[in-house]
Amino acid sequence: MCAQPIGIGFIGTGGISRAHAKAYQQFPELAKIVAVCDVDAARAEQAREEFGASFACTDMAELLARPEVQAVSVTTPTALHAPAAIAALEAGKHVLCEKPMAASAAQAKAMVKAAEQSGKTLMIAMKWRFRPETLAARQAVVDGKLGDIYFARAIGWQHKGVPARPSFxxxxxxxxxGMMDNGIYNLDTVLHILGHPRPLAVSAQVGAWIGPRGSKNWQVEDFTVEDFGACFVRLEGGCALFFAHSWHVNLPEDWGIGVTGTTGGLAFDIVMAKPLKILHGEYDDIQDITxxxxxxxxKTLGDFAYEIREFLTALHEGRPSPVPGDPFYYSNVIFDAAFESARQGREVTIEW
Structure with a gap:
């Protein structure tokens, strides 16, 4: 429980940190940004001035040693999420970590373990968890309106969406x-709606078809990640999931989420503003129960402000993490299995 505004530190001051900072600044009664850290000293100093912090440094250990820092936003490139989050948790700080959770399932699990051992809060910054569509869809599943769920889809077809910076x-x-960077939105959302069943096996096609062709926006030698991934995932309980994402496909843009069961189904697309529709009933009597x-x-506060408020409120009231690392790390389990399936050219089984 916290009576005073919580002192916030930033590890990483790249683009997404601005969205976090603006959100924290909306709740001065709950939090105050007090320190920032970035490997680039000039960028750290710029963020210190912009965020209204009193301290800036280039060494994460310096920030974590400061007693006024009670919680941190980890807004580094993804490969640095786990080292930063684990160090912060071990230093006794609460952590809000940007998505994707980590670069691998092993790193994500280590973050979960660090949170458990420290007794501090680890929240993953997944703003779609709080969308009205996600909340209503999850409730329909909890209420049993879809019956036995046997198939779900989570698609993310972007058009000219490559974030042409080396950190991506x-x-x-x-x-x-692309599969991890933006695919995490739809993947986590559909897993959350389903109640996070464990993934059991994955068969995937993953690779880079657009990046190596080059563009005026990036250098080919700087493109060493996948730009496309399509996965068939077998989930615990008998549900099959089709998950796919690409930064660029020559198809209409589509971010559709869909879930179907024996007595109902639902579908929506947040990015393309296709509203949620929930159907319920038997074959001869299907009703719209949206x-x-x-x-x-x-809806009112907006994605980042609501997410930050949830984090801060949980800390002030001693509530559990609004988006805990377990089971969020299941997404990393699927990513790892997808990469391995593509490498082997066959379905891979996930050992738990």
Missing amino acids: TRKELAGGG PDPMPEGN
């Missing part, structure tokens, strides 16, 4: 490419 396109920094009004969720 070099594997040693990003961990993975809630009206929808849950409020983050």
Whole structure:
């Protein structure tokens, strides 16, 4: 429980840190940004001034040693998420970590273990968890409106969506490419709606078809991640999941999520603004049961502000993490299995 505003530190001050900072600044009664860290000293100093912090450094250990820092936002490239989050947790700080959770399942599990051992909160910054569509869809599943669920899909077809910066396109920094970077939105959302069943096996086609062709926006030698991934995932309980994402496909843009069961189904597309529709009933009597009004969720506050408020409120009230690392790390298990399946050219079984 916290009576005073929580002191916030930033590890990494790249683009996404601005969204976090603006959100924290909306809740001065809950938090105050006090310190920032970035390997680039000039960028750290710029963020210190912009965020209203009193301290900036280039060494993460310096920031974590400061007692006024009670919680941190980890907004580094993905490959650095786990080292930063684990160090922060071990230093007794609460952690809000940007998505994707980590570069591998092993790293993600280590983050979960560090949170458990420290007793501190680890929240993954997955803003779609709080969308009205996600909340209503999850509730329909909890209420049994879809019956026995046997198939789900989570598609992310982008058009000209390559983020042409090395922190996204070099594997040693990003961990993975389009499938991980933006695919995590739809993948985590559908897994959450389903109640996070464990993935049991994955068969995947993963690779880079667009990046190596080059563009005026990036250098070919800087493109070492996948730009496309398509996966058939067998989930615990008998549900099959088709998950696919690409930064660029020559198809209409599509971010559709769909779930179907024996007595109902649902579908929506957040990016393309296709509203949620929930159907329920038997073959001869299917009814539209989409809630009206929808849950409020983050509709009024917006994605980042709502997410940050949830994090801060959980800390102030001593509540569990709104988006805990376990079972969020299942997404990394699927990513790892997809890469391995593509390498072997066959379905791979996941050992638990």
